[in-house]
Amino acid sequence: MGLEKILSVAGKPGLYKLITQTRTGFVAESLLDGKKISVGLRSNVSVLSEIAIYTLDEELPLRDVFLKIQEKENGEKTSVSHKDEKIKLEEYFFEVLPNYDEDRVYTSDIKKIIQWYNLLVENNLADFTKENSAEANKKTEEKK
Template sequence: MELEGILAIGGKPGLYKLVAQSRGGVIVSSLIDDKKFPVTQASNVSALKDIAIYTYNEEVPLADVFQKIADKENLGQAISHKEKPEALRSYMLEILEDYDQERVYNSDLKKLFQWYNILQENGLVTKAEEKTEEPAEEVSSEEESK
């Protein structure tokens, strides 16, 4: 799943797509209603590709978490972000069983599921690209004996 150019803006609901750079910041387009507006450098803007979820061992990139949800839901909608916190946590355990339950807050889970559903509604949730590995060249026994 590619999250390049998808932004979250502090204090504003939803997700935004980077449209262009301007002198004082960036111009974004809402993924909810497609309205475009400028965002100044003073705003708290986070690129989704740079966000990760805490686990007990490491931080898992948001794209990987979204891919796990997509695989579980067969590219469909996830649980609503309006569900009770217990339901969100239970669902998250099915997706990422070792997520750090003390450092990942209920508000984080609400955002996570809301963002996934926005991406899914906009057709940005796709199947994982299969990584093709080049087969290693085999050395014949004749070449080994040289």
């Protein structure tokens, strides 16, 4: 399962796996406790494949950031917790992504990224190499 089916729901902790769509929204399963929730169309929902991190050069897709963390940690959970001190989190993120934009990427963003990465590793969803076929088609068209 790629990041296209993993969601962050505003006001709800952790991440959710998209199960099915309904007339009024969709049903998602929590990666924290496995409980299913119904999410309405008015809820603020982010799909992980659509999130990017600001760097000094460009916006880097979250998938690429996760790949860098995975490479640093050899596929294991991170050596820091999302609950660690601000300085420790920033130092860790600087090791992973040395050119991230410190003015636009906040500590709260770093905490989320670390927490999300660890959740995905715990749930065996840490295959960040897959690309959505729509993304692959788009990149192919851009090269033409």
